[in-house]
Amino acid sequence: MESGSRLAALSLLLSLLSPCVRTFSPDQIDPLLYEEQLLWVSGVQGEVNTYRIPLLTFTPKGSLLAFSEGRKSTAMDYGAKFLAMRRSTDKGATWSPTSFIVDDGQTRDGLNLGAVVVDEEMGSVILVYSVCFRLSYCQPSSTMMVESRDDGLSWSPPRNLSVQLGVKSFAPGPGFGIQKRYNPAKGRLVVCGHGTLAGNGVFCILSDDHGQNWYNGAALKSIPYNEKKRALDFSPDECQPVELMDGSIVINVRNQNHYHCRCRMVVRSRDGGLTLPLDNLYFDYELVDSAVAAGALLKDKVLYFTNPSNEQQRINLTLRWSLNEGDSWVNKATQLWAGPSGYSCITSLDSGSPEDRKYIFVIYEKGHKDYDETVSFAKIHLYGGR
Ligand SMILES: *[C@@H]1O[C@H](CO)[C@@H](O)[C@H](O)[C@H]1NC(C)=O
Ligand SMILES: *[C@@H]1O[C@H](CO)[C@@H](O)[C@H](O)[C@H]1NC(C)=O
Secondary structure (H helix, E strand, O other): OOHHHHHHHHHHHHHHHOHHHOOOOHHHOEOEEEEEEEEEEOOOOOOOOEEEEEEEEEOOOOOEEEEEEEEOOOOOOOEOEEEEEEEEOOOOOOOOOOEEEEEOOOOOEOEEEEEEEEEOOOOEEEEEEEEOOOOOOOOOOEEEEEEEOOOOOOOOOOEEOHHHHOOOOOEEOOEEOEEOOOOOOOOOEEEEEEOOOOOOEEEEEEEOOOOOOOEEEEEEEOEOOOOOOOOOOEOEEEEEEEEOOOOOEEEEEEEOOOOOOOEEEEEEEOOOOOOOOHHHEEEEEEEEOOOOOOEEEEEOOEEEEEEEOOOOOOEEEEEEEEOOOOOOOOOOOEEEEEEEEEEEEEEOOOOOOOOHHHEEEEEEEEOOOOOOOEEEEEEEEOEOOO
């Protein structure tokens, strides 16, 4: 054998022996909570009373960014806040100290997170959030954006998207927005969120030029729209969109007033977020829910879902997965935390490497007495640590 082919044979042998390149199939999924650390603890870090509403994403360069609202003086949704961030360049093993990338000052109804969108084509990360969402203490309500073009190290000053979108109470996410990978509208940024309790519904804003210009897309309105709701009214609320392999967008939605069930609503857009027809709405009875924000992610053809799986209370944070894009869920859910738990967001790195295919990462609100005591980061090994 000449030395080139000997080397090739050697590396083939090594790759057969090395456990790192074992590949697994979706029917071997057996999630294991592999590592967990608290990124934020409410009430012990200086100027912040409560950390809530965690978001998590990988940058195009493979850094992990975690975001949350740092609520300055109250645990409530209103009040002044920081937009807090921590960054990890080793896939979540170690994290930078917290930096506050936006400070809304002393406002009585400040910023609310929010959706993080990664533009793979530009290598940028965009955060869309609202200010003055509730209108009781200030007006008007505005949709804002900050952007990082250097892997999350620095952020642009806030830009007011309501100049283009119009002023309206729109709370993006919480979770991630998407950049369409497939047609229709490949490359489009799609950020979905909800309205105020009266003017509730799922609304999507879209950008076809990497976040320069935004316009209003789909609206799935509550019934009765712009009226005070009663128990069991139709009121789609916080939501997480996911692009499926056929290019449609499936949005997993908080069912605010428990219309029809104490479970999740799901609605699909087949035109890149322009419309959400009622024909494409269904209720997922397997995803029991008390009305809370949930996490969803499609990775290597498997759809993952996290929420506090309980009809009445925010407890029992559970990870489920589906091998058919959500038509049904594998009948072995993995409990991540039995106790109080709230909002969650899932991400993963799609580098194609065998190592990165093994993990997903979940950020969630976690506590012993109350779900807003800490924000926790969990690394999940999808194949039981093998
Ligand atoms: C954003 O722009 C809208 C429309 O021009 C304006 O009414 C609103 O006050 C602006 N909001 C902020 C926070 O500057
Ligand atoms: C936790 O979630 C699992 C999966 O949905 C469910 O079987 C179990 O009853 C839940 N436990 C509680 C206490 O809600």
